[in-house]
Amino acid sequence: MDGHARRIPDATVARLPEYLRILVELAEQRIGTVSSERLAELAGVNAAKVRKDLSYLGTYGTRGVGYDVDYLLFQMRQALGVTQDWPVVVVGAGNLGRALANYAGFSDRGFPLAAVVDVDDAKVGTTVGEVAVRPMSDLAELVRANQPVIGVIATPGPVAQLVADQLVAAGVTAILNFAPALVSVPPNISLRKVDLALELQILSFYQSHRESGSASRSWA
């Protein structure tokens, strides 16, 4: 609420969840303080980048000492907006949709599965990861009941735009698209894409061109 209103670069935002994951681990190990050097090592980046990234959130370190793990963890959660859970609605109960619905890594990290919906009547009613598959017509109701919701598109590419439109119409403001297709949404709806085959193709490129140096991006 009081937060620094400094604009945070996209590149920094993309790294914050990684820092969050590390801070959670450090806190579990009862480590009270961490230096930018150590955080950098754990995140696979350099210390200057860590300090600059964290400085966008505020002045949370102590010179000569480092960062208090619990305090930084709190601030990081605050910055990321993950102080409360964000329920997830998965659209598409095919292989990918069922997998995502079953994937414990979501609920564990604050994104509990609220529902799975599918257009296919044959799939409606079957159970997937603790919940029953519901028809698309229930979407608006499900979103209303769980707001704020993140919509996950796990359908074939050709219907992805249609599904995105329905999600937006139902009141979803954040969408993660796993379908291999371009989806466009109104501004102020947040959208990210994960395309698994695309990642493999990028690997293929670097393998095909690995003569010299920069084949592997050392992060990850």
Added chain:
Amino acid sequence: MDGHARRIPDATVARLPEYLRILVELAEQRIGTVSSERLAELAGVNAAKVRKDLSYLGTYGTRGVGYDVDYLLFQMRQALGVTQDWPVVVVGAGNLGRALANYAGFSDRGFPLAAVVDVDDAKVGTTVGEVAVRPMSDLAELVRANQPVIGVIATPGPVAQLVADQLVAAGVTAILNFAPALVSVPPNISLRKVDLALELQILSFYQSHRESGSASRSWA
């Protein structure tokens, strides 16, 4: 083989698979020629970027006309190294591993599933997406038999580094890591990471901060 030896920026490499997907669609629709403008629209970027990206691959366009779809498609496949299939070995037969193994989008786009391996004897022998789960001890043999192979890590975070080491020892030179953990590999091994929860957290950030403008990165 003859290819331009111009160094291709990482940002460009990351967009090439998207262009590839679009070119495949255009070719299926029997569209013979495409302009940078049209390609840009389909990829959700601007035309200058498309032209610059394609210019790194070579001079494949015709001024006043545009790009020949089939020819550009051929060159794009060449550049990405996806003229032959790349078999994939999935490590981890949990929810995520099984999902990835079943995901048709892989085989469809030139990454057939070669094998699934797991440490858990209870899972070994069960069938997942056309193949039987094999023990970790078979890894080296499986890799040898299918070279070149892409290794996919679909295990819990804490064992990801161990698995990566085993993949590298087995002769895998490209790894896609789905485990929420930092993995490091020797240089000249290509490594990419996909962390599903991390993507949701990035969405959470932009939702929490959506007052003005750039909440959604319009790509995707």
Added chain:
DNA sequence: GACTGTGAAGTAGTTCACAGCT
């Protein structure tokens, strides 16, 4: 002495704008 926070310098990526070919 140790470590953060940050201007300044350096590097990578994007967009402009137009010359050059068809």
Added chain:
DNA sequence: AGCTGTGAACTACTTCACAGTC
């Protein structure tokens, strides 16, 4: 006239290096 290919200008991001604080 239409559309590519690309230097040049611009913007974003990273890294350096050091003043400031504990």
